[in-house]
Amino acid sequence: MVLTEDINRLFADLLRAQLTEAEWRWLEEKSTASPLELMTAFVAVPRFIGRQTVALSTEQAIELAETATGLSLENWTTVRLSRVFLLTSLSVSDEATYIRHIETLFDTAEMNELVALYSALPMLAFPGKWLFRATEAVRSNVGDVFDALVMHNPYPAKHFHEAAWNQLVLKTIFNDKPIHKIVGLAERNNADLARMLSDFAHERWAAGRAVAPEVWRLTPGFMNDRLLDDMKHLFASKNSDDQKAAALACFHSNYGPALALLDNHENLKNQVGHGQLTWADLEFNDLNTYESK
Amino acid sequence: MNQNNNSDERNPSHFEEGGGLAAQEMPEHSDLNWEEYREAIRGMRFFDPHIHMTSRTTDDYQAMFDAGIVALIEPAFWLGQPRTGLSSFKDYYSSLVNWERFRSSQFGIKHYCTIGLNSREANNEPLAEQVMEILPLFLYKEGVVGVGEIGFDDQTAAEEKYYRAQLELAKQAKLPVQVHTPHRDKKNGTERSMAIALEHGLDPAWVIIDHNNEETVESVLDQGFYAGFTIYPFTKMGNERMVKVVERYGPERIMVNSAADWGISDPLALPKTAALMKMRGIPDDVIKKVTYQNAIEAFGQSGQIDESVFANGLAIDQSQKMNGNTILRGGQQPRIAKDSLLIK
Numbered sequence: 001m002v003l004t005e006d007i008n009r010l011f012a013d014l015l016r017a018q019l020t021e022a023e024w025r026w027l028e029e030k031s032t033a034s035p036l037e038l039m040t041a042f043v044a045v046p047r048f049i050g051r052q053t054v055a056l057s058t059e060q061a062i063e064l065a066e067t068a069t070g071l072s073l074e075n076w077t078t079v080r081l082s083r084v085f086l087l088t089s090l091s092v093s094d095e096a097t098y099i100r101h102i103e104t105l106f107d108t109a110e111m112n113e114l115v116a117l118y119s120a121l122p123m124l125a126f127p128g129k130w131l132f133r134a135t136e137a138v139r140s141n142v143g144d145v146f147d148a149l150v151m152h153n154p155y156p157a158k159h160f161h162e163a164a165w166n167q168l169v170l171k172t173i174f175n176d177k178p179i180h181k182i183v184g185l186a187e188r189n190n191a192d193l194a195r196m197l198s199d200f201a202h203e204r205w206a207a208g209r210a211v212a213p214e215v216w217r218l219t220p221g222f223m224n225d226r227l228l229d230d231m232k233h234l235f236a237s238k239n240s241d242d243q244k245a246a247a248l249a250c251f252h253s254n255y256g257p258a259l260a261l262l263d264n265h266e267n268l269k270n271q272v273g274h275g276q277l278t279w280a281d282l283e284f285n286d287l288n289t290y291e292s293k
Numbered sequence: 294m295n296q297n298n299n300s301d302e303r304n305p306s307h308f309e310e311g312g313g314l315a316a317q318e319m320p321e322h323s324d325l326n327w328e329e330y331r332e333a334i335r336g337m338r339f340f341d342p343h344i345h346m347t348s349r350t351t352d353d354y355q356a357m358f359d360a361g362i363v364a365l366i367e368p369a370f371w372l373g374q375p376r377t378g379l380s381s382f383k384d385y386y387s388s389l390v391n392w393e394r395f396r397s398s399q400f401g402i403k404h405y406c407t408i409g410l411n412s413r414e415a416n417n418e419p420l421a422e423q424v425m426e427i428l429p430l431f432l433y434k435e436g437v438v439g440v441g442e443i444g445f446d447d448q449t450a451a452e453e454k455y456y457r458a459q460l461e462l463a464k465q466a467k468l469p470v471q472v473h474t475p476h477r478d479k480k481n482g483t484e485r486s487m488a489i490a491l492e493h494g495l496d497p498a499w500v501i502i503d504h505n506n507e508e509t510v511e512s513v514l515d516q517g518f519y520a521g522f523t524i525y526p527f528t529k530m531g532n533e534r535m536v537k538v539v540e541r542y543g544p545e546r547i548m549v550n551s552a553a554d555w556g557i558s559d560p561l562a563l564p565k566t567a568a569l570m571k572m573r574g575i576p577d578d579v580i581k582k583v584t585y586q587n588a589i590e591a592f593g594q595s596g597q598i599d600e601s602v603f604a605n606g607l608a609i610d611q612s613q614k615m616n617g618n619t620i621l622r623g624g625q626q627p628r629i630a631k632d633s634l635l636i637k
Contacts, residue, residue: 046435047596108383108430110390142395 006067007123008088014060015085018078023049027082031089035101042086042105043113051079070154070183071122083116084123092125099129106133111142118148121155131159138168146175150182157184166193170200173215176287180214180279194222198230205233210289213245214282223253231261241282247272248279322524322531323569327360330568334361337580338604339563341365342588343442343471343503343521343550346404347385347393353553353560354400360564363603364403366592367393368442368471371411373555379423382410386431394436403603405592407441407471408432415455416447425458432466438592439463441471442503445482448475453489460493468595470500471521474509483509487516501548501591504529510538514546519591523552524562532566536573544582548591 012031016024026048030041041048054076056064064071073081087105092098102124106117118137121130134156137149149156156168165188172179179185197218201211216234219227227249234246247268250258262269271277339362346354346367357365367389376382389406397404408431410424431437440463445452463470470490475482483502490500502513503521506529513520522538523529530538535549551562559565567584571577589600 040429040433043430044433047433108387108427110387110434110436111395112435114391142392 004088004092004123004125008085010060010063010067011081011085011088014054014056015078015082018052018055019049019082027085031086035090035097038086038090039101039105042083042116045082045086046079046112049078049082051077054078054081068122068154070152070157072152074152076119079112080116080119083113084120087117087120088123095126098125102130103133111144114140114142114145115148118145119153121149122153122158127155127159130155131164134159135164135167138164138171143175146171147177150177152181152183154183156182157188160188162188162190162192166190166196169193169218170196173197173200173212176212176289178212178214178283178285178287179218180283185218189218189221191222194219194227198227201230204289210239210242212282212284212287212289213239213241214279214284216245216249217279217282220249220252223249223255223258225257228255228257228261231258235261235265243268244271244277245282248277248282320531320533322526323533323565325565325568330565330572331360333568333571334564337361337564337567337577338363338585339567340585340588341551341560341563342501342548342592343368343523343552344560345370345552345554346397347388348555349553349560351400354397354402357560358401360561362402362560362563363607364405364598365397366405366407366438366471366588368407368439368473369409369411370442370473370554371413375414375417376420379420379427382420382424383427386427390431390434390436398607401607403607405436405438405598407439407592408434408437409440409443409459409471410455411442412444412446412452412456412473412475415452416449418451421451421455425455428459428462429466432462432468436597437468438595438597439469439471439501440466441501442473443470444473444486445475446473448478448482448485456486457489457493460490460495463499464493464495469592470495471592472500472502474502474504476504479506480508484512487513487518490518491516498591499594503550504552506530507534507538510542510547514542517546519546519548519587522547522549524549524566525552525556525558532562532569535566536570536575539570539575539579539583540573544579544587546587546591547583548588549583550588 015027019027030038033041054073056073064073087102090098090101105113109117118134121127121134124130134149137145140146150168150172156165160168169179169182169185170193172182197215204211231246231250234242237243243265247262247265250262251269251272253259268277339360341362342365344365344367346365369386369389372385376385386408389408394404394406408428410421410428415421432440440459443456443459445456460470472486472490474486487497487500487502491497497517498519501519501521504523505513505520510520522535524532524535529552539547549563549566551558551560553560553562563584567580570580589598592598593600
């Protein structure tokens with residue numbers, strides 16, 4: 001887990017460099033204020049700090065990567081970073097008080113505050129205590145809130161149990177969002193998820209709809225007869241990206257019948273074998289799989 | 294907020310005050326069909342400073358967007374029945390800055406709100422005390438453009454107490470105030486609301502007195518307050534009457550709203566009133582002031598309204614896109630072919 005003090009210091013450096021002097025003075029003062037004043041400041045940040053995109057120098061990006069694996073500040077605003085900075089400044093001396101304060105902020109949050117709160121989960125103290133809150137973000141229908149927990153956030157991979165993890169991945173697919181932005185996707189992969197994905201694809205196909213080709217990267221380690229049928233379906237698709245997904249999934253499996261199936265598609269097999277085709281080629285961000293074919 | 298939605302009488306709030314002099318001779322309200330008025334308002338944009346979207350459907354959002362409504366303010370009000378606990382208030386305020394704001398954005402309309410304890414529920418004093426404690430948590434939030442809607446209903450002592458307390462909150466938070474005026478004993482209630490606001494040292498240019506009619510408007514404008522007019526079938530103003538008000542008093546510090554809610558009300562009141570003004574020969578710049586600009590000026594004093602966000606249409610943020618069981622599909626507003634039997 002990320003060390004709260006280290007990240008707090010790093011964020012302070014980033015903000016001091018980017019904010020105006022008056023903005024930074026306000027924020028620094030609030031970061032050492034009483035908890036209630038700090039919490040009010042968390043809410044009021046947009047009234048005192050201008051919203052701009054956070055800019056990182058190369059050195060800062062390297063330091064961030066070393067301090068907090070998996071965390072990305074891409075597309076973060078100064079408002080969001082200032083809020084997370086305040087959260088990492090909150091006193092952790094008393095666990096019950098700390099948890100009550102954070103819960104209050106969650107309970108009364110508007111959308112941008114929820115985004116900041118969920119972004120901050122990997123950096124908060126007592127990480128195990130936020131598990132329920134984290135699963136609530138997976139249940140959210142507000143896009144930015146969902147993304148704040150699911151995309152570029154190391155918290156779920158570290159703390160979710162398997163059933164919750166599988167719901168997170170499936171809901172990402174269901175919401176037409178790209179799974180390659182989930183941190184720890186490969187490490188947390190499991191057979192049950194591959195089965196659920198197959199079931200999900202069958203429902204979609206029955207409705208005349210598509211599944212994003214990238215999602216089949218979840219299957220190679222668990223290839224079996226049932227998934228093999230899905231591979232045949234994909235190879236028969238008119239969408240060349242479906243065929244590419246099947247080739248990649250078969251190639252990376254150790255399942256004989258899947259490798260035999262791939263032999264029927266020599267061109268694709270060669271592309272994968274020579275590294276000309278990888279999963280990265282199927283990492284699309286704008287999916288629209290709900291459009292009827 | 295409507296209070297007489299069960300009434301069969303036409304426009305009782307006007308007649309109750311005995312001021313229906315000209316009302317017999319002229320129509321009060323013209324119900325316009327979209328096909329009749331769409332040309333009249335082509336290219337116009339509207340800002341509805343009072344509408345309760347939590348009570349409205351997705352069809353309303355789509356129709357509002359089509360008619361040119363680009364932004365709105367949803368004041369906190371009562372839900373048709375009294376709340377029984379603090380959590381209901383907390384979740385309601387939270388939904389105004391959270392889910393409803395998101396829902397609106399997905400239909401291309403910028404959603405702001407005002408937060409306050411409404412006059413009816415101010416009468417439940419034990420609960421009102423608790424609500425007052427959590428109000429500051431919401432007043433400082435982004436996109437909260439005022440304290441509202443607050444003021445008088447029955448004009449009880451409890452209503453006055455919490456009206457005064459919330460005026461103080463507005464001063465501290467540097468927020469405009471959106472004042473609901475009562476249906477019964479309206480003139481007196483309106484005068485009292487203004488006198489108390491002045492007594493607390495509020496700048497009248499920061500106070501929007503809402504639900505005006507021909508009987509109250511003059512005093513409101515003379516004292517320097519903003520005057521809101523609610524086009525609400527039967528119980529408040531008709532749009533024909535609204536045209537007459539603008540012809541008589543001009544556009545300064547006047548704003549039109551729909552106050553559409555769970556009663557029989559019209560979320561398209563603004564575009565329809567604008568169309569009627571246009572048909573009656575009122576100049577475009579006057580129409581723009583009373584259906585768009587004045588509201589932005591008044592509530593913009595909160596520092597929370599950035600007109601450039603919605604002036605040329607609200608950009609739908611692709612990163613917010615959610616599919617499945619939610620609202621938006623493929624970055625477009627989902628449209629159902631209403632006359633098609635097939636549901637895809």
